Amino acid sequence: MHGKKDNAVEKKLGEGVVKDLTENIKVNPSRKSLPMLKSDKEMKRGDYDWATSNTGLSVMKWKDKRSVHPLSNFHDPTQTTEVTRKEKDGNEIKVSCPIGLSGYNANMNCVDKFDQLEGVYETDRKSRKWWHRIFWYFIDATMVNASIIHKETKLPKMTLKDFRREITRDLVAPALVASRGKKRSLNSHLQFNKKKPNVPKSVRLESSSHQPGRSTRRCAACSSKKQQICTDWMCSVRKVPLCLGKRKTCFQDYHAS
Structure with missing residues (x-):
């Protein structure tokens, strides 16, 4: 042992x-x-x-x-x-x-040299499955051997780091192209912005006084004698009870008309 x-x-x-x-x-x-x-x-x-x-x-x-x-x-x-x-x-x-x-x-000394090159950009990952480490070792060994063969060719010379980058780009490029093309075809008419919305101050403060307030009366927009609907919200200026929620647009509809 x-x-x-x-x-x-x-x-x-x-x-x-x-x-x-x-x-x-x-x-x-x-x-x-x-x-x-x-x-x-x-x-x-x-x-x-x-x-x-x-x-x-x-x-x-x-x-x-x-x-x-x-x-x-x-x-x-x-x-x-x-x-x-x-x-x-x-x-x-x-x-x-x-x-x-x-x-x-x-x-x-090739074994020592190989171990040195393999350890420079090692793709080791901790895992509870023992064979994962062997798998990543084989990937690294393949990369090192391929880079050595590449140096023996008449192709432009490159470092091991650049060689690994080129291999990675070639492996993931087809998947990226396919996924991007699919997203564009489905969402070509949509435009997304991950940043916070930038609303001009003049627009943001227009009718700013009409804010939701608390209420316990029937909604002025959707409540009727046959079906009475109470709401917890009302317009703070007009004091009109209006529904406000995920499935209710009474507040917006009232101020839009």
């Missing part, structure tokens, strides 16, 4: 997990069934030896300061390249190196 040891947070968690998972598959040169390659005494810096299995697995041994034993089912063990090394006196020299090992050295 990883994560905590003796109630303390474990450091280098990723490294520990990888080491535990690969404990049983470490490349031991003396392991049974591995071919016998040149001994360290027979090799100088830059020398290498190799052998292949009938399944296409290559076993290599390269002498640097120490012997390195890589395995590969992808690289041709006969192909070599050159790497730069420093001597004790500070001078740099070129030494031969299997191409499989140079490829490993060139890309061994």
Whole structure:
């Protein structure tokens, strides 16, 4: 188990997990069934030896300061390249190196680089459902990988931030266009204003004295002998009882006529 040891947070968690998972598959040169390659005494810096299995697995041994034993089912063990090394006196020299090992050295930091890029604009969201975090991680991983591929093309270069913005615009644009077109077709004859209504002072104060007041008598507009309707409101100037409510417009109708 990883994560905590003796109630303390474990450091280098990723490294520990990888080491535990690969404990049983470490490349031991003396392991049974591995071919016998040149001994360290027979090799100088830059020398290498190799052998292949009938399944296409290559076993290599390269002498640097120490012997390195890589395995590969992808690289041709006969192909070599050159790497730069420093001597004790500070001078740099070129030494031969299997191409499989140079490829490993060139890309061994890609995981760290990927984690760095993935964490810059992380789309992580707290959730009670554990799989939500995995889902958002896959989205971020896809974004990072796509941006790396984009840099390898002849298209104009852009930062990861701008690349994510462009992807987001492309994903939401069709939905926005469709929704906006639908709203325009339904409400093309309407004009909405989210601000507070701006009524001129001359209009707002016109007949301002005719304000609703309290009353307990029958409405002068809608009440009759057959159906008597009392109201709680009346015109404060004319002292006329008038209905005022969601479904009653007696007050407005009385002053409009």
